[in-house]
Amino acid sequence: MSLYTDIGGEAAVNAAVDIFYRKVLKDDRIKHFFDGVDMSKQSAKQKAFLSMAFGGPHNYTGEDMRKGHAHLVAKGLNDSHFDAVMDNLGATLTELNVPGHLIAQAAAIAESTRKDVLGK
Amino acid sequence: MPEVIYGGQSYECGEQSVLDCLTAQGVHVPSSCRSGLCQTCMMRAVSGTVPENAKAGLKDTLAAQNYFLSCICHPLEDIEVALPDAAMGKFQAQVTAVENLNSDILGIKLKPAQPFEYKAGQFINFFKDQTNARCYSLASVPALEEDLFINVRKVPNGLVSRWIFDNLKAGDIVTISGAAGDCFYVPGKPEQNILLIGTGSGLAPLYGIIRDALRNGHKGKISLYHGSYNIEGFYLVKELHKLAQAHSNFTYAPCVSEGEAPEGYARGMVLDVALNDNSDLSGWRVFLCGNPEMVKSAQQKTFFAGASMRDIFADPF
Numbered sequence: 001m002s003l004y005t006d007i008g009g010e011a012a013v014n015a016a017v018d019i020f021y022r023k024v025l026k027d028d029r030i031k032h033f034f035d036g037v038d039m040s041k042q043s044a045k046q047k048a049f050l051s052m053a054f055g056g057p058h059n060y061t062g063e064d065m066r067k068g069h070a071h072l073v074a075k076g077l078n079d080s081h082f083d084a085v086m087d088n089l090g091a092t093l094t095e096l097n098v099p100g101h102l103i104a105q106a107a108a109i110a111e112s113t114r115k116d117v118l119g120k
Numbered sequence: 121m122p123e124v125i126y127g128g129q130s131y132e133c134g135e136q137s138v139l140d141c142l143t144a145q146g147v148h149v150p151s152s153c154r155s156g157l158c159q160t161c162m163m164r165a166v167s168g169t170v171p172e173n174a175k176a177g178l179k180d181t182l183a184a185q186n187y188f189l190s191c192i193c194h195p196l197e198d199i200e201v202a203l204p205d206a207a208m209g210k211f212q213a214q215v216t217a218v219e220n221l222n223s224d225i226l227g228i229k230l231k232p233a234q235p236f237e238y239k240a241g242q243f244i245n246f247f248k249d250q251t252n253a254r255c256y257s258l259a260s261v262p263a264l265e266e267d268l269f270i271n272v273r274k275v276p277n278g279l280v281s282r283w284i285f286d287n288l289k290a291g292d293i294v295t296i297s298g299a300a301g302d303c304f305y306v307p308g309k310p311e312q313n314i315l316l317i318g319t320g321s322g323l324a325p326l327y328g329i330i331r332d333a334l335r336n337g338h339k340g341k342i343s344l345y346h347g348s349y350n351i352e353g354f355y356l357v358k359e360l361h362k363l364a365q366a367h368s369n370f371t372y373a374p375c376v377s378e379g380e381a382p383e384g385y386a387r388g389m390v391l392d393v394a395l396n397d398n399s400d401l402s403g404w405r406v407f408l409c410g411n412p413e414m415v416k417s418a419q420q421k422t423f424f425a426g427a428s429m430r431d432i433f434a435d436p437f
């Protein structure tokens with residue numbers, strides 16, 4: 001069984017997306033990165049992020065992550081911001097009563113993108 | 121083998137996705153995840169049936185208009201597709217009435233020369249001439265009235281709005297586009313509560329959406345908050361009070377942001393008043409139209425108050 005099905009698949013992503021993005025927008029460490037983004041498109045973008053973290057089906061490459069966040073790196077995106085996103089991801093899954101060992105797996109997947117997201 | 125028709129050309133699709141099929145032929149369709157997640161590759165089916173799974177995750181209002189995700193769409197029959205903004209078409213319409221709704225807002229009724237499909241709350245492009253057009257939202261409801269109804273606010277030195285105020289009269293023939301936009305009522309979930317917040321001519325789409333919801337027998341609360349600096353800025357007041365009398369689930373709260381608020385008006389910024397009355401929006405559907413600053417702030421605040429991102433519809437203008 002993959003993490004994605006263990007965690008609850010698309011239904012889990014749908015349950016998590018609002019909770020996760022509320023946390024991100026309220027987080028003083030990172031909310032400024034989302035100032036200019038189109039809120040009406042965020043439901044889909046945040047779902048894309050969560051599906052990735054849950055090991056779901058996606059075709060993003062490391063190069064896509066690099067390009068997709070390059071404009072944020074130019075604005076100062078660094079490890080501390082990445083850590084903040086990791087915190088919010090963990091807190092969201094805890095709130096949804098996801099078992100600890102699955103949270104750890106999701107965190108490991110998100111963590112594996114660090115170099116690409118931060119353009120290192 | 122199904123074919124994909126785009127821009128008047130047919131392309132053999134085979135087993136490919138619509139995105140891959142068009143991209144291989146040199147048609148530029150924006151894409152990112154290529155797995156049905158990010159919605160960057162959204163297109164619209166003009167004719168033909170799209171497999172249901174290609175609409176997964178789209179807002180109800182987009183699915184209702186046959187939008188789909190081209191990267192995960194493997195058509196089983198021929199379909200004609202267009203990019204989201206293209207293919208709105210152009211129509212001739214006759215101006216049937218022009219009236220002052222208040223000193224700043226003109227109500228205009230239009231009769232299209234051909235059958236015209238739209239949903240209350242969507243917008244049309246209104247052409248001043250070949251090259252200059254502006255968007256105006258539809259306050260009319262297709263099932264309730266024959267003419268289109270738009271509300272145009274006078275913008276100081278505004279190219280199109282001023283031209284409309286100075287020149288437009290009943291009998292004129294004008295050019296408009298087909299209707300677009302995803303700010304409208306989708307039937308279903310009749311018990312869901314609905315919050316609508318608008319400023320100025322942002323009332324136009326909301327007036328259409330409210331009457332469409334009521335006509336569909338919507339049962340949940342329908343709460344309208346209309347904001348203006350002073351009482352001269354309100355319009356359709358009598359009509360809205362009448363609707364509130366006829367439907368116990370509909371409430372109308374005009375909000376005055378500056379100076380005194382007379383009997384029957386709330387005092388304060390419209391967004392503050394609305395959120396003060398409704399602090400928990402979990403499960404609500406939300407419509408936000410008008411002043412861009414208000415709309416942007418309201419998108420975030422209604423989301424924080426519990427509304428899901430998928431249930432928030434907004435047109436800033």
Ligand SMILES: Cc1cc2nc3c(=O)[nH]c(=O)nc-3n(C[C@H](O)[C@H](O)[C@H](O)COP(=O)(O)OP(=O)(O)OC[C@H]3O[C@@H](n4cnc5c(N)ncnc54)[C@H](O)[C@@H]3O)c2cc1C
Nearest residue numbers: 254255256257271272273275277278279280281321324437
């Ligand atoms: C989806 C949507 C729905 C809409 N629905 C409605 C509706 O129902 N009712 C409604 O009244 N409006 C609506 N609008 C707004 C409408 O489309 C027009 O933007 C509005 O009428 C102004 O157009 P205009 O040509 O009169 O003004 P414009 O000429 O476009 O000018 C707009 C403003 O910008 C200023 N300006 C213009 N050029 C410059 C410049 N170079 N430098 C600095 N300032 C400048 C003008 O002085 C004016 O204040 C909607 C917009 C959208 C996007």
Ligand code: HEM
Nearest residue numbers: 030033037045048049068081082085110113117152153158
């Ligand atoms: C933890 C690892 C991360 C992953 C796996 C990830 C993944 C993604 C994905 C899949 C998208 C959507 C791309 C698309 O348009 O298809 C995206 C967009 C975005 N991400 Fe990340 N991301 C990560 C970290 C971060 C961090 C740390 C920030 C900033 C604090 C951030 C800010 C953004 C922003 C602002 C967008 C663009 C939204 C938009 O354009 O509307 N991301 N990310």
Ligand code: FES
Nearest residue numbers: 152154159161191
């Ligand atoms: S490219 Fe992301 S949904 Fe199609």
